[in-house]
Amino acid sequence: MTERTAQLAKFKNRFATIIKYSTLISMTIIVILPMIPIFFGSFKTNYEFYASSVWALPKSFFNFENYRIAFTQGNMLLGFGNTLLIMAVSITINVLIGSMTAYVLQRFRFRGRKVITILFLFAALLPTITLNIAIFSLMSWIGRNLGIQIINTRLAAIILFSGTDIITVYIFMQFLRHIPLAIDESAIIDGASYFRIFFSIIMPLLVPAITTVIILKFVAIYNDFYIPMLYMPRSDLAVISTALDNFRGPFGSQWEVICAGQMITIVPILVIFLSLQKYIYKGLLIGSVKE
Amino acid sequence: MQKIILIIAFLVVPLFLLLLFTYLPAFNMIRYSFYRWDGTSPEMTWFGWKNYEILFRNPQYLTVMANALYYLAASFLQLFLALVIAFILSFKFRGSNFFKGVFFFPYLLNGVAVALMFLFFFEPKGTLNTILRFLGADSAITLWLIKPKVNNILLASISIWRYIGFNIVIFIASIQSISPEIYEAAEVDGANRSQILWRIVFPNIKMIVALNLILAVKGAISVFEVPFLITGGDWGTSTFVIKALNITFGANPQYGLGSAFAVVLLVMILVISGLQKLLIREE
Numbered sequence: 338m339t340e341r342t343a344q345l346a347k348f349k350n351r352f353a354t355i356i357k358y359s360t361l362i363s364m365t366i367i368v369i370l371p372m373i374p375i376f377f378g379s380f381k382t383n384y385e386f387y388a389s390s391v392w393a394l395p396k397s398f399f400n401f402e403n404y405r406i407a408f409t410q411g412n413m414l415l416g417f418g419n420t421l422l423i424m425a426v427s428i429t430i431n432v433l434i435g436s437m438t439a440y441v442l443q444r445f446r447f448r449g450r451k452v453i454t455i456l457f458l459f460a461a462l463l464p465t466i467t468l469n470i471a472i473f474s475l476m477s478w479i480g481r482n483l484g485i486q487i488i489n490t491r492l493a494a495i496i497l498f499s500g501t502d503i504i505t506v507y508i509f510m511q512f513l514r515h516i517p518l519a520i521d522e523s524a525i526i527d528g529a530s531y532f533r534i535f536f537s538i539i540m541p542l543l544v545p546a547i548t549t550v551i552i553l554k555f556v557a558i559y560n561d562f563y564i565p566m567l568y569m570p571r572s573d574l575a576v577i578s579t580a581l582d583n584f585r586g587p588f589g590s591q592w593e594v595i596c597a598g599q600m601i602t603i604v605p606i607l608v609i610f611l612s613l614q615k616y617i618y619k620g621l622l623i624g625s626v627k628e
Numbered sequence: 629m630q631k632i633i634l635i636i637a638f639l640v641v642p643l644f645l646l647l648l649f650t651y652l653p654a655f656n657m658i659r660y661s662f663y664r665w666d667g668t669s670p671e672m673t674w675f676g677w678k679n680y681e682i683l684f685r686n687p688q689y690l691t692v693m694a695n696a697l698y699y700l701a702a703s704f705l706q707l708f709l710a711l712v713i714a715f716i717l718s719f720k721f722r723g724s725n726f727f728k729g730v731f732f733f734p735y736l737l738n739g740v741a742v743a744l745m746f747l748f749f750f751e752p753k754g755t756l757n758t759i760l761r762f763l764g765a766d767s768a769i770t771l772w773l774i775k776p777k778v779n780n781i782l783l784a785s786i787s788i789w790r791y792i793g794f795n796i797v798i799f800i801a802s803i804q805s806i807s808p809e810i811y812e813a814a815e816v817d818g819a820n821r822s823q824i825l826w827r828i829v830f831p832n833i834k835m836i837v838a839l840n841l842i843l844a845v846k847g848a849i850s851v852f853e854v855p856f857l858i859t860g861g862d863w864g865t866s867t868f869v870i871k872a873l874n875i876t877f878g879a880n881p882q883y884g885l886g887s888a889f890a891v892v893l894l895v896m897i898l899v900i901s902g903l904q905k906l907l908i909r910e911e
Binding site: 582 | 634637639642646657667712716733737741745801846850853857873877887897898901
């Protein structure tokens with residue numbers, strides 16, 4: 338009797354394992370399937386691309402001609418340059434003002450603290466995607482009346498990506514909570530000013546939180562299409578995503594180049610994902626708590 | 629005194645940006661929605677509630693709202709699948725991290741790359757039709773993206789493909805935060821896997837599931853990128869945000885009506901967020 342139950346249990350276990358792996362493997366296939374023809378296609382010649390099946394391997398995996406075209410004629414190089422520039426500036430500003438806001442809100446009790454916290458919290462609820470209508474008209478108003486061109490300059494994206502959001506502030510506040518007040522106090526006794534304390538004591542201790550914010554912002558800016566599309570339509574201001582989107586017209590009959598363009602956007606993010614996997618998951622989890 | 633200077637110095641820039649580029653536009657948007665305005669001319673004509681009337685009376689606009697239902701249904705399916713997969717992956721085994729990584733990766737991809745990938749996937753001679761031909765299902769081959777209704781289902785499926793990994797990662801983390809003693813006790817009592825899933829895991833992560841559900845609803849009503857890039861909102865696939873943008877920045881710009889669209893979306897999001905807050909408070 339006991340032997341039979343054991344056998345049954347073993348059978349059931351094996352069955353569960355089969356179900357488990359078949360679910361996971363079919364899911365994997367679904368995820369990877371759409372990417373394969375793009376990967377193959379990016380190495381094909383134009384004739385080869387249209388003559389062969391989408392599943393056919395390219396004649397050579399060393400045909401980088403499409404990549405060359407995508408980088409030069411397709412403005413991907415320019416796109417990388419603009420994206421990196423916008424990223425560098427706006428992430429620096431974002432980290433700086435985000436940590437400053439968090440420091441003030443976490444360390445000091447002052448009149449208006451509550452109101453300011455609520456302002457940041459409530460702003461997170463407003464769907465930015467629709468606010469853009471009014472932001473756009475504000476920016477063009479500033480251009481017309483104050484003479485500060487924002488629309489169709491990199492400034493537009495920099496401003497919109499630099500602004501502090503509650504998630505950044507929250508990540509820093511969480512972290513600050515674990516930095517004992519005694520550190521601040523002993524520095525004050527030693528005669529350090531609050532500015533010194535923040536920049537030479539607190540900031541270095543915030544490095545892990547800064548890393549998290551940088552990763553989250555990096556992914557967000559790298560992948561954003563909406564803001565550059567709306568605010569920076571000029572072709573020399575193209576970022577990665579808008580440069581790729583612009584492929585459709587000129588390369589409409591050269592899908593192999595479009596494939597190479599897609600691969601060019603995918604590979605860097607794959608490398609980053611593989612090397613920073615743990616941090617990305619962690620950042621995501623911290624970020625999602627506040628949502 | 630030094631403290632006050634520091635507080636002001638540290639908050640002036642973030643608050644300035646917040647007020648100028650979030651609150652002022654929010655206020656303006658509400659104001660514009662009561663006007664008739666082309667966005668550039670100095671003349672704004674008072675329009676009262678007319679923009680809202682146009683929005684709610686015009687069947688063309690109402691169908692756009694109905695399209696959100698496809699994405700909503702897709703997100704329910706997405707959460708259910710994510711829950712099952714997260715449950716499987718939450719028990720560490722060989723390859724569990726690999727699968728987690730594979731499922732999560734699409735979430736990190738550039739939206740334009742995703743759109744082009746699926747544009748090719750659904751092309752007349754694209755990936756999907758090639759597979760169908762290979763399977764001998766030639767009769768099923770069609771122009772997927774111009775088929776009404778079907779195209780919305782496909783577009784909504786793309787958002788499952790893209791976003792499910794996010795839910796999986798979040799769910800795995802919350803399942804793994806359940807104390808292992810609870811599982812052990814259940815196993816001693818002879819509970820099987822599905823009992824463990826529905827009786828122990830689910831009640832413990834109910835809150836996270838609910839929050840993800842709320843996020844999914846917000847996502848469903850503000851879908852933009854994928855349909856905009858793949859169909860441009862043509863063939864009956866327009867969404868609320870696409871429509872709002874077309875109205876505002878199209879050939880015949882109507883900032884007032886576009887803003888009314890945005891305000892309606894804003895109100896819906898705020899109501900949902902209010903529910904979310906209530907839910908959290910109750911817990």
